[in-house]
Amino acid sequence: MLGDPVIQPKTWNHVRLVRRGPQVSVYLNGGADPVISGSLPTTRPKDCKDVFVGGRCDNFANLEGRMAEVAVYSG
Secondary structure, three states: OOOOOOOOOOOOOOEEEEEEOOEEEEEEOOOOOOOEEEEOOOOOOOOOOOOOOOOOOOOOOOOOOOOOOOOOOOO
16 A cells, blocks of 8 residues: 555654665564565665765755664675
């Protein structure tokens, strides 16, 4: 269902994004099943060391909120 689940403004949520090659899954609040999943090619060059979390380098569509404990793992 489009727009499900609804995330209420000003609430704390745990979001986990998992990428395995082109397969991307997003899990919400510890759920076992992804709320979003699909295939998306990796477009970042292999020699690129920069990672932006919560925004882009050009400040387009930045996150409006707060983040705590961000971790990036290489598989």
